[in-house]
Amino acid sequence: MNPVRQHLHHDSPYGTLTLVATEGVLSGVYMTNQRHRPPEETFGDRDPGPFTEAVRQLDAYFAGELTAFDLPLRLDGTPFQRSVWDQLLRIPYGRTRTYGELAEALGNPAASRAVGLANGKNPISVIVPCHRVIGANGDLTGYGGGLARKQRLLDFERGTALF
Template sequence: MRTHTVMDSPVGPLTLVASDGVLCGLYMDEQRHRPAEEIFGPRDDRHTHDVIEQLTAYFDGGLTDFDVPLAMHGTEFQRRVWTELTTIPYGETTTYGELAERLGRPSAARAVGLANGKNPISIIVPCHRVVGSTGSLTGYGGGLPRKRYLLSFEKGTPVLL
């Protein structure tokens, strides 16, 4: 059964969706590819306490690695991309091309970008850490101002949204 809760954060309200008690979605308001609210299930704060605790510690600057269980639903390729995203260290970035290389698919940078954009668990699965080949901030489901904020926050120089 799916349930959800909403928490405040420096990047705006975050909707946390759990399936049988395991996080399967973390969505920002007005996020591209955000599912319809009806599939989030009823509001129930009991199943996301650990997630809220870790996100709060992250935004307080005291947590750089998340260890909550995740249920990532997507194609095999999408799940491979999302798993690889979790290996990008806090405060660092990689490019779509580099990510494609690491997956053994050097010509799949565009496909990596598409999978990255459909990441259902933003922030914890750090799709914001992927940038264009020139280091430019390209695409982000939560919007470029949020991506800019998250990257600068992780470098210790947060910019205003």
């Protein structure tokens, strides 16, 4: 039997976010046109109930009032992907890490490419801050929500956003 999935569209300064809950637990936050986004027809009810706290915290984050999320998350992926996403959750607000630094933290310095692939499959953008990962030379590299959006999020967190 397929798990019950619900979704909700929520406006943000970075475009409409699609929040997904699986069995009542947040399992996705997708930006408009984001890669690896599940097709809309896979979503069930649009009940806002499972999303109340996630929406509250996202709104506080975008208002500059919250720097760390405290939500139950359902991160469905391979064990390696989940280990990468766990490392993403450890990157402090306003800071960045390279793919190589994440690979080292996982005990496998040669795995930076695999870390990049897992980072790109992160289903819970913003909350699991994949936007905080940069290339070894400090350049912005791939981001499912687009590089311009990644730059805006980083500038926002550093307090240098130009709106």
